[in-house]
Amino acid sequence: MSAPLLDLPATGPRFPADRSGVAILGAGTIAQSAHLPAYAQHDVGVTGVWSRDPSRTAGIRDRFPGVGRVYASADELLADPEVRFVDLATGPEGRLAWLERIVDAGKHVLAQKPLVATSEDLAALPAVLARADAAGVRVAVNQNGRWAPPWRLTTLLLRRGDLGEVVGVTHVLDKALPPLVGTPFDDVRHMLLTDYLLHWVDVTRTWLATAPEGHGEVVAVRAYDSRVPGQPAAAKNPWSATVELSTAGGATATLRIAGNAVASEPSCPFWVHGTTGTARGSVLLDSDRLSLDHGDGVVDLPLRGAWFVDGFAATMGELMCAVAEDCQPENSAADAARSVALVLAAAASADADGAPVRVGAR
Structure with missing residues (x-):
């Protein structure tokens, strides 16, 4: 089912009149x-x-x-x-x-x-x-990544209440990993947890944060990574990683990289379950899609643009607009630091064999 009549918010980059310098x-x-x-x-x-x-x-x-x-x-x-x-x-x-x-x-x-x-x-x-x-x-x-069209539209729909309050978020990376062996990324401990999955952690935290009265604050992180069958000995980092987030209001999120997935149609599917509806979608590798399900049928939502390169323009555009409007940008350093705290907690949890790490107080 298509959705030509839905009043959908714009997801692309926005800029002030002067975008120079x-x-x-x-x-x-x-x-x-x-x-x-x-x-x-x-x-x-x-x-x-x-x-x-x-x-x-x-x-x-x-x-x-x-x-x-x-x-x-x-x-x-x-x-x-x-x-x-x-x-x-x-x-x-x-x-x-x-x-x-x-x-x-x-x-x-x-x-x-x-x-x-x-x-x-x-x-x-x-x-x-x-x-x-x-x-x-x-x-x-x-x-x-916040401006990848399926993720961005999900964010804006959550902010206006189209799914109710978030109950759970799930991400699965059903695709091959990028080349890592012999690259500087492979020298970073827990690279999948602290770097590669940061976009997924960041957008998930953004979605959870739409809950009212601080219910969406992430208070605990549990993570683990492991080497997988078929992983070359020269690879320093594990190729499997899982991150679990728990919030003050009870909502949870799971992010999963099973390993170097073999896929003829690779994708990064995600699900956002809310109290009044569910969003299902995917990002990257020409898999972009998003649908809404309120229990009476599934509506496929139209998408415009792409993570690469519109997302990169959008982050600069948001900063320019914040300067022009004399406010903090949505992607402010103070806000992004909260996502960094979560991936560092994920690495600490992995070092503790998956024991939960507290990052906030109930």
Whole structure:
């Protein structure tokens, strides 16, 4: 059943009238495969880029004619008066130091996810964000998965009450893992829990948080990961991971990677069960879909856009709109830090053989 007459909220990126003045600090693989294509597609003005490795930016203006210049140094980028927004696309190591430099330069910043990767940096983050607030600088995080069309529409429908209060959320990754062996990602302990699943944890926390009166606050995390049959010996990280979230109001969520799944039609299906209805969908790999079921039939909802690259444009657009509207962005660093706390708790639980880790108080 289609849904042409439903009053559905828009899920795509939104921008203020002026979408200029972006500079990318750390123009590596993800910046060139997703950030720059997103900015080109959505007419975001890229003042320039910088990379610690000059070979990364060689020929970049030929590939992306919208890039104004290649900076000789990070200092030159931060000193440019035309730069209003810094897309901080480096890894999480040294993230707080970069944030402090950008804040001191008076630039708003969109930081790559994960915002931070250690409990020590997470504990130090509030002081950096207070420094940004004092300087009138907005800090957002590139949690681009929030704007994957099926996930984004689910979020907006939950916020307006279309499913009632969330009872449970389930995600299954029915797809092969990306190449990990020999990559820097494989050197990260509990990589699936702390990095790969962060988008899934983040959007799930966002859905649970739509519950009233703090009922959606995640208060406990249980997680475990394990090596699986067929996993090569050279792989340092386990290829199976499960995360379970429990909330103050009793709602729960489960996120599951069974292993390196063999699938002719790979997908990432999800279910959101609410007190008045159920949303069923999938993201990635041309599997995007979303339907609503209120017990009297299933309605297939139309979707527009794609996670890659609209989600990357949307995170910057949200930051720009927050600056123009003088408010905090939906993907603020303070909000994204709550998701980081959950994945760090998941790693701690895995280290404790799956024992629950408390992250809040009832």
